[in-house]
Amino acid sequence: MFKLCYRFAKTNLPVFKQYPLHPKILEILDTKGIHTATPVQDMLFTCENKVRLLIGPTGTGKTYAYLLPILGKLKQEEEEQNKILTEQNKPRAIVVVSTKELAEQVEDVSQEFTKAMKLSTIALGKGTFKREQTYLENGVDLVVTTLERLQRHRSAQSIYLSRVSHYVVDEIDTLLDASMQDDLKKLAIYFKDKNTTITYSGATYSTKVKNFIDKQYQNEIQILIEKQSHMHLENLTHDFVHCTTLDKSEPFMALYKECQSKFKGSIIIFCNEISSCHFLEFFCKKNAIKTVSLHGDLPKGMRSQNVAEFRSQQCKILITTDLGARGLDFPFVDAIINFDFPKSTSDYLHRAGRAGRAGKKGYIFSLYHNNEQAIIDELRKANEGERPIRIEESAYSKINKEDTPKQKVIKSKSQQQSKPISQKQHYVKGYKPSQKQKKQERTLSKSYFQKVHEKKV
Template structure:
């Protein structure tokens, strides 16, 4: 099988020459976007030609416009009903994509509906009933609507022309499988819509879709992967280091790094693997007068939007986040990324450190490595093709003398407060409800 994978280095193309509508070219110019990027140059003509498309390029390369521009161009020829459904793994990405559609289509009164968790479902149902032009959703919340909202809200999805899977490698993982199937089943069959997959990481699962059987009347999906000189897109301006620490005092080392003379004014994202850790660290750091906020799935949607806004506006200089902030989010200036927890997947490390050293700026990543993380670090170094340096600015003696006691007290108090507030209880209840629903549906299928 010959793969139609093309590699572009960019060029002197214009959006108009790619086939983008004149009104949209003008909107892009207003946004100071004058020339298409490599992923846009490759994918826009293929999508306008009616092809299904698989596009791979690193974060910040313009993937959203690569699918938004041709969709909006086609929509403007017949602006009726729901034209496209864009599915994405996180609420923040959904909101960001909706903002881009709104900005691009401002002069054409483009209507979008954002269907994500943490927002009243009744209001979302009313939004869907008003037939927005584009629906941007997380699979879990849209699946909830499909199961519970009436046909009046859902019928519009049965005629969509485009399905977009943004961050497709994550959406095609097992954790989204059930909800994704629920969403796709309500759409027109594949031969009556275009399917567009975009991701920063074209995995084997994504790549194999190009070899799937082709329905009659359909062409094989067009696939384009932007290849850079470094295979995993680690910026040359990024310094990577590690610090070996005992697992039970990681918080003290983190505090020492953040408050070091060289770092005390730097904007930083601290990545963790669990929501509880993110909430604990936010409380600990705030109690010690570090301007910190957090971003994780247990926060109400309004708080998540507010946290991102505070960090972007530099009202908070430290954002403690789970991997909901690891991909795609437009956070312009981050000087330092700290991996408080080491991710199990080396690709997640690449996405995390990609939050800094953007657009040629210098950036720094520091990984706190415990006795249990050595194999993960080895996998990461193999994946990125380079060794991390040892971080020398913080020593064990410094941590013991300046941070250990105050951190221990702050951590104990934060933990007690979280216990009093039953932090995590809502998530446990939601899990139980979902398990109960799946069990009942399974029983009905076998009756």
């Protein structure tokens, strides 16, 4: 095991009253006891360019950075014209995010202000499609949505973008990782020809992000990169635990017990595959550990219910794929456990960013094998040289892209054909599958792992 942690000198930051934010927003912030802007907020509040890219560490207030000026300008337009500007099916601002859970989160943040400002907002994807159509028909000022849901509403002619004056893409690095370049390109071309304020936001400045920005905007965009981006924040401590056997059950239990004794807050456990989540769910249940899960195999309603249960801290342990690593804000999380070591430095930084939100202390524990040493070495070198971590392509698109049920079935079959089953059984020590096993039993489902542990196969 070894530890790494960066140290930075603290600087004096400006207060919100120094910026040209709407008076109602300043009043709400004051009521909430929030007075000081973060560096990423300062960068975006003072940016005058109509097209901009904001890159900053996770948990540093990027949602407030793009959201507060937008809400203020929407309200200011109504006050200047002395009338309500909300129209049927024509929102004035669009925020595109990577997941339904993140859409709900941004909606919750925006509603802290819109209710008092008499503006309307909706997150698409959390309810039925027809109900969303009704809301849009009644008129909404701000729409928060995933790309898939936005395109579906556009095809159904229940949303039009002709009046959008503010277009935001949150988690641009995640969306490009998930192979959504074509949809983002079409929207970029559409809004570039209009007098629209365009904001891209992300936690990592990957090669995909750079190529997309260069190709679509060239010199038209202002790139804002916070100096601590790609760095380990001073409030996070990273522990790496080397596993000498393929079965990680024993070191995981040791880590879990250590976290339970040290921390009062919640824990997020990350896996690389949905099948790994299923195994860990069964293992925790067998050891009387209460958990909830978040991954692509769960129905939409159950995903929302599990996230709500974790957010309310009714259950303090969340098992998830990288679907839970992008943008979600859980300020009560004390520790992260990487049960499966992330496949890229980008995925590692996103996972680590779920702990230590808003400057609080956080701890990241990672189980790893020898074949994952390359990423460990890069993290160590970056720490020792106090330089940014090199960001490579993320593994997000391979596992966590939100597919339709039909696409999931196809993907599952192709995985079975392309990967020998022996490569997938790395959690079960000394286990070798019989050649006579039925094909359907070779899928890594919860029931299959249960049979393994009950020694029925």
